[in-house]
Amino acid sequence: MSEGTIKKVAGPLVVARGMRDANMFDVVHVSDQKLIGEIIEIRGDEASIQVYEETSGLAPGTPVVSTGAPMSVELGPGLIGSIYDGIQRPLDDIMKVTGSNLLHRGVDVPSLKRDHVWHFVPDKKAGDRVSSGDIIGHVQETRIVMQKIMLPPGVSGTLKEITEGDYRVTDTVAVLTQADGSDKPITLMQKWPVRRGRPYQKKLSPNRPLVTGQRIIDTLFPIAKGGVAAVPGPFGSGKTVVQHQLAKWADADIVVYIGCGERGNEMTDVLNEFPELKDPKTGYSLMERTVLIANTSDMPVAAREASIYTGITIAEYFRDMGYSVALMADSTSRWAEALREMSGRLEEMPGEEGYPAYLSSRLAQFYERAGRVITLGSGDREGTLSVIGAVSPAGGDISEPVTQATLRIVKVFWSLDANLAYKRHFPAINWLTSYSLYLDSLGDWFNQNAGEDWMQMRGDIMRLLHDESELNEMVQLVGMDALSAPDRLKMEAARSIREDYLQQNAFHEVDTYASLHKQYLMMQMVLSYYKLSKQALEQGASVDKLVSMPVREKIGRFKYTPEDGADASSRQVMRELHIEIGDITAAKEDF
Structure with a gap:
């Protein structure tokens, strides 16, 4: 441990002298209140420290003590459902200690609750050879998440003992005999320095x-x-x-x-x-x-x-x-x-x-x-x-x-x-x-799992949106009436994509989430309207009638259809679309 004194205070930055034995990114305790800080620069025997708490009232000469360890987080059961501040202090526990919902300086609260008991179930047995990252057991942390208890990186050996039971995060759940013959206790919790990425194979x-x-x-x-x-x-x-x-x-x-x-x-x-x-x-x-x-x-x-x-x-x-x-x-x-x-x-x-x-x-x-x-x-x-x-x-x-x-x-x-x-x-x-x-790397997955023509339909949608952008410049100059019938239909199809497909109400009970299957059905409907209308237009149908078809409202409201009724509703809308397009085309032929 290295001990020094404050030389200078500049907001959250504290400069301390006498810190020659400290290391970069060591955690330090500043003043008698033990404010948490981290060394971010060392010059000679002076260390610059960023303090993670309010520094008002600090004065030169106040003691600074290095812990000799980098900023680390506690990893283990109890993480899920927690709310922490920036340095992993649990805000609910701070409030219990201080009796206030405002942060107080110098409050020392463990990140993982020390009094909570977890039921540990071993997945390995005594005598098994294990290495870094191996899962030796598990804890059911919530109804959704099973916390897997892993050997910390850099640790390997033979399990000497491992026992099922109820433990706190600091209790020993297993003992590991390492290659040098020494025994290492394994707890439910491990620590890891935050500035270093965790290793993988x-x-x-x-x-x-x-x-x-x-x-x-x-x-x-x-x-x-x-x-x-x-x-x-x-x-x-x-x-x-x-x-x-x-x-x-x-x-x-x-x-x-x-x-x-x-x-x-x-x-x-x-x-x-x-x-x-x-x-x-x-x-x-x-x-x-x-x-x-x-x-x-x-x-x-x-x-x-x-x-x-x-x-x-x-x-x-x-x-x-x-x-x-x-x-x-x-x-x-x-x-x-x-x-x-x-x-x-x-x-x-x-x-x-x-x-x-x-x-x-x-x-x-x-x-x-x-x-x-x-x-x-x-x-x-x-x-x-x-x-x-x-x-x-x-x-x-x-x-x-x-x-x-x-x-x-x-x-x-x-x-x-x-x-x-x-x-x-x-x-x-x-x-x-x-x-x-x-x-490029996801296209095959979408075609295999969401719909065989998913990427083709995506491309059609993007082309319509880009064409609309170009046509908009013309519309702003000469008005919508100057567009040809195919271009006007293209503008209407793009509007349908924007308003009926891309717009999504985050606060609507149904529209807040759309599965890939429902997205596929919606793309089919919007693009089918454009393709069928384009064919009818080529046969002489009226663009005004194609634009004002009643089924378009149902296409627009499909986004509010619950997932379990999406297939039936989609089939009904597609039937109506074909009928209305057919009626408009037939009316042209009769005329």
Whole structure:
């Protein structure tokens, strides 16, 4: 341990002298209140420390003590359903200790509850040879999630004893005899430094989609399991609602939601909504497979930087069990602002717009921890970690450094558009500027599992939307009446795609989620209307009659049809569509 004294205090940055024996990224206790900090720079015997709690009242000469260990998180039963601050302190336990719902300085509360008893069931027996990452037993943490107790990385040997029973997280559940003959106790809990990615055997190519139930995402710009996506957009464009929707409905076993520098009332909405939401796969509360990390905008700015690493380390832990994990970071811009503030206080040479020169590399280190991997341990266990980061560019300018650095790393870009949001078109993802680089690797999966012509229909939809964009320029100059009948029909079909398919009401009981099968049926209906109408037009039918067919209202309202009635309703709409098209064509022939 290294002990020093404070030399200088500058907001969340504290400079301490006498810290020659300390190491980079060591956790330190500042002052007699034991405020938690982390060493981020060492010059001679002086260490610069970012303090994760309020520093008002600190004075030069106050003691600083290094713990000699890096910032780490506790991993074990009790994570699911918890809400932590940026450095994994449980907010509910802090409130019990302080008797207040405001954060107090210097509160020392363990991350995992020490008094809770868990029933451990062994999956191995005494005498078995085990290595890093092997699952030696399990604990039923919630009705949805079974926590698999794994050997920590770097540990291997022969199980000397392992016993079923009720244990606390710090109790020994097994004893391992290592290669050197020493015995190592194994508990339900392990620790891992947050700035170091958890190891795995092999990284695989992502070739399955993360199904979200959001039509514009699944159909036009899908993300792979183990993929990375960015959601940049200006204020009021719906970033947080998109993140909430993905957290609620994405096809993931575990959800880790990080509110990094977000408004307190938005985190309150999450806390109030998630326990009441029913998981579509299990029928139980969504909170039974969710971990929340809340570092709101009024909390100490330095803890924003830690919250991102805390969240992704917890996510990697569940990935190592073989689960599919989705991590939502809302928003990485606030995290970058914390980096900029700390860099400024360290008097580092600023980069573009004042951000530190290492902004891009820090973002890459974060996003590169996502992926589809073969985990440590026997059995070729496969786990995936998908990361979706919201970006809040100042003034909606996506040319600013954080957005541009993010786009160089991620493979999916969901571009939120203020103009669409002002028109009340939600989700306000602009289909002309967004993209997904996973389409080539996911196309076969969609055709095999969602519909044999899924990718062809997706291509037809994108072509119609792009054609509409070009025709719109002409309409604004000379008006709709100047368009030819085929072009006018194309405009109507594109409008149907926009309003009936791409628009989705996050607050509607049915429309909030659409399965791939229902999406396929909706695409069929919208495109069938266009193709059949185009054929009728070629036979001389009236474009006015084709545009005003009564069945179009039923196509538009199909999105509100419950999943269990989708097939029957789709068949009925398609029958009516053929009948009405036939009547219009026949009327032309009679004429």
